[in-house]
Amino acid sequence: xxxxxxxxxxxxxxxxxxxxxxxxxxxxxxxxxxxxxxxxxxxxxxxxxxxxxxxxxxxxxxxxxxxxxxxxxxxxxxxxxxxxxxxxxxxxxxxxxxxxxxxxxxxxxxxxxx
Amino acid sequence: xxxxxxxxxxxxxxxxxxxxxxxxxxxxxxxxxxxxxxxxxxxxxxxxxxxxxxxxxxxxxxxxxxxxxxxxxxxxxxxxxxxxxxxxxxxxxxxxxxxxxxxxxxxxxxxxxxxxx
Numbered sequence: 339x340x341x342x343x344x345x346x347x348x349x350x351x352x353x354x355x356x357x358x359x360x361x362x363x364x365x366x367x368x369x370x371x372x373x374x375x376x377x378x379x380x381x382x383x384x385x386x387x388x389x390x391x392x393x394x395x396x397x398x399x400x401x402x403x404x405x406x407x408x409x410x411x412x413x414x415x416x417x418x419x420x421x422x423x424x425x426x427x428x429x430x431x432x433x434x435x436x437x438x439x440x441x442x443x444x445x446x447x448x449x450x451x452x
Numbered sequence: 453x454x455x456x457x458x459x460x461x462x463x464x465x466x467x468x469x470x471x472x473x474x475x476x477x478x479x480x481x482x483x484x485x486x487x488x489x490x491x492x493x494x495x496x497x498x499x500x501x502x503x504x505x506x507x508x509x510x511x512x513x514x515x516x517x518x519x520x521x522x523x524x525x526x527x528x529x530x531x532x533x534x535x536x537x538x539x540x541x542x543x544x545x546x547x548x549x550x551x552x553x554x555x556x557x558x559x560x561x562x563x564x565x566x567x568x569x
Contacts, residue, residue, distance in 0.1 A: 369555045380456075380543060380559035388554050396556070428497065432555040440487060441557055443497035 340364055344429050344444035351419045351451045359414040359447050361429030368434030370412040371396070371441065372404060374425040381428060387412055388434065419451045454479040456546050458560035465534045466568050472519070473529040473563050475544030483549040486527040487557060488518065491541040500542075503527060505549075531565075539567045 343362045351357055361370065369388050373381040373396075383396030385404040393404045401423060403415045416423060426448050430441040455478040465471035477486065488500040503511045503518045511518040519528040527546075531538055541564050545557040 371556065373559075378461075378561055380458075380561045381545075381557075382559070383556055386554060386556060394554075426495070430497075434555065439555075440499040440502060441497075441555070442499075446495045446497075 342429055342431055342442055342444040344427070344447045346447060347445065348448050349450070351416075351449065353420060353451060355419050356415070356417050357419065357449075358416075359427055359429075359449075361412040361414070361444060363410055363412075363429075363431045363442075365431060365442065366409070367431035367442070368409075369432045370406065371430045371432075372402070372412065372414045373428045373430060374398065375428060375446070376425050384414065384427075416449075419449075421451045423449065424451045425449060454481075454484075454546055454548060454558050456544050456558055456560035458544055458563050460563045461561075462564045462566065464566050464568060465531075467536060468533055470530060470532045471534055471565065473531070473542050473544075473565065475527045475529065475560060477525050477527060477544075477546050479525075479546065479548060481548040481550060485547045485549055486518065486520070487545040487547070488516070488527075488529045489543045489545060490538075491543065491562075492537075493540070497543075501529070534567045536567050536569060539565060541565075 371386040372384040387406040390409040429444040484505045486503045490498040501513045515532045517530045541562045544560040
């Protein structure tokens with residue numbers, strides 16, 4: 339029972355390179371989220387999805403794109419990485435609905451942009 | 453817009469003693485939920501406890517309790533009988549309970565708790 343799995347766990351990029359983070363869940367949850375964690379700023383929402391084929395912007399969406407072609411997968415893309423995108427990225431899921439319960443998190447992906 | 457504030461960047465406690473981690477929030481919605489998560493040095497996010505805005509009693513989960521003071525808009529986490537394994541970063545988070553919130557959580561800045569033997 340894997341829960342929420344993020345790949346890769348670590349990545350180093352050069353400025354201007356692109357990459358995709360994959361989040362996969364086996365809990366059949368409707369909602370999925372991408373957060374970034376930076377020192378002193380807690381976790382901030384980048385994008386989220388409330389179901390297959392849907393995406394929406396969060397608090398800090400600039401420089402990122404997302405897709406949810408399958409219910410179990412939520413992809414976060416960086417088209418042209420910048421040093422400001424150096425961060426730890428967390429994927430999370432929740433059941434969905436009005437009383438949707440807690441978020442379940444992946445283990446995080448540490449991205450460094452040089 | 454909702455906002456969560458954790459004013460204690462770091463806290464220290466002696467093993468076996470109790471500690472309170474502060475959290476204040478701001479929202480205009482009457483229906484909301486408050487969460488606490490623990491993040492140990494290994495990095496994963498562990499859900500600890502939940503309090504609904506209409507819950508009559510303070511939430512408790514084992515050694516964790518949430519001191520919910522609605523009028524003061526505070527949701528402090530109390531850890532009783534601290535253990536060395538409690539050393540971690542702790543995040544307070546809030547969700548507005550309405551159809552368009554889609555379960556999104558807003559997080560505070562976090563408090564690093566260090567438990568001394």
